[in-house]
Amino acid sequence: MNITDKAVETLRNIIPADDLETGTVRFFMAEGCCGPSLQMGITGEVPETDETFEVDGVRFSVASEAREQVAQVTLNADESGFRLEGYTAPACQN
Numbered sequence: 001m002n003i004t005d006k007a008v009e010t011l012r013n014i015i016p017a018d019d020l021e022t023g024t025v026r027f028f029m030a031e032g033c034c035g036p037s038l039q040m041g042i043t044g045e046v047p048e049t050d051e052t053f054e055v056d057g058v059r060f061s062v063a064s065e066a067r068e069q070v071a072q073v074t075l076n077a078d079e080s081g082f083r084l085e086g087y088t089a090p091a092c093q094n
Contacts, residue, residue, distance in 0.1 A: 001027070001062060002074040003055045010077035011058055015042060020058060026050065027070055028063035037089050038069050040082070 011025060019042055026043045029036040043061075046052060050061035062070055074085040 001060070001070040003058075003060065004074060004076045005056070007075045007077045007082065008056050008058050010082070024052070024059040024061050026061045026063065027066050029065045029069065032089075034089075036065075038066060038073075038084060038087055040075075 012020065015023075015025075023042045023044050024046050025040065026046065027038060027040050030039045031037075046061045047063070049064045051064075051067060052059065052061045054060065069087065070084075073087045076083045076085050
């Protein structure tokens with residue numbers, strides 16, 4: 001997983017400093033309407049099975065079940081929010 005400087009800057013602007021100091025931005029899979037989808041949240045507790053890394057003082061973790069999903073993904077941000085570049089969410093089939 002890659003994290004752009006703009007994404008780190010945006011995280012610093014929207015997450016309270018206390019939460020960034022003690023928390024970790026975590027990527028994980030959650031059940032959605034069309035199957036599992038990649039989610040992002042902040043947590044105070046990181047499971048031992050997560051892969052962890054830090055970018056410019058911001059801690060990140062990736063749940064074991066999400067590693068394959070994010071291997072080639074870049075977290076980026078712009079004025080409309082965050083983007084997971086290279087991630088394809090499951091499509092609903094009718």
